Amino acid sequence: MKILNKIENDDIAISWDEIANIRYEEINSGRDTTYNHILMPIFHHELKSLKPKKVLDAGCGLGFITKDISKFSKYVVGVDLSSRSIDMARQHNSSENIEYKCSSVEGLKYIEEFDVVISNMVLMDCVDHRSFLRACYKMLAPGGTLIATITNPNVWPRYWGYEKYSWFSYHSTIHILAEFQSSGAGKSGHKAIHTHRPLSDYLNAFSETGFEMLNISEITGSIVRSKIISKLPRYIKFKFTKTTNGAML
Ligand SMILES: C[S@@+](CC[C@H](N)C(=O)[O-])C[C@H]1O[C@@H](n2cnc3c(N)ncnc32)[C@H](O)[C@@H]1O
Helix, strand or coil, X not given: CEEECCCCHHHHHHHHXXXXXXXXXXXXXXXXHHHHHHHHHHHHHHHHHHCCCEEEXXXXXXXXXXXXXXXXXCEXXXXXXXXXXXXXXXXXXXXXXXXXXXXXXXXXXXXXXXXXXXXXXXXXXXXXXXHHHHHHHHHEEEEEEEEEEEECCCCHHHHCCCCCCCCCCCCCCEEEEEEEEECXXXXXXXXXXXXXXXXXXXXXXXXXXXXXXXXXXXXXXHHCCXXXXXXXXXXXXXXXXXXXXXXXX
């Protein structure tokens, strides 16, 4: 485990390029039980009930969730920094109504195009969650919905084992380079960058951007009946809207 003073989009892209093959195998084989039984169903159920016309999957990775939610959407754009992930998404998770783009979310030029923006496990992996959220807000149509999940910053430091280090301080922003591991598949042998931010930093960023909260859920393993998991909420799901009258920026 190593602390990085500064991170850039290129560092993030490289780390997800390197791990793309392994992540594909972990998710596709079902070995990443959390992904398949906790995270993916969240978006499945939300989108099944929203039935949107146009969705942006912001930080879509290998496109597993993009493909799944494309069943309930007319058109989906999946965007990610990692070119390897996007190549693999095009190869394995394509559909006629999906367009994959290799770009930063902040680099996209859409304006008020999407009625739903989803983002699974990206806000704590991006360089700057404020500019990421501003970009999502700009691309969301008034009245649209943003659904995003993150690792819970109140649980993750203990779960991931960095709470014990002297450099850890809950209220700080800390970029941590550590071996990627998932609950079912274990250690991957590859490093990924995770940024710790206090929960208040996420909530303030949503509100500063102009989003209005619909609800927040603390996700434990109990949402699925299976052998998985911990008693504490390892994940948080945010559901926000862009009000029709409150546009900011
Ligand atoms: C934990 S992975 C999640 C991938 C995908 N959402 C999924 O559910 O499989 C985080 C992803 O966010 C992407 N990412 C981080 N910052 C980004 C940004 N600013 N714009 C686009 N993608 C970004 C990374 O390249 C990586 O693929």
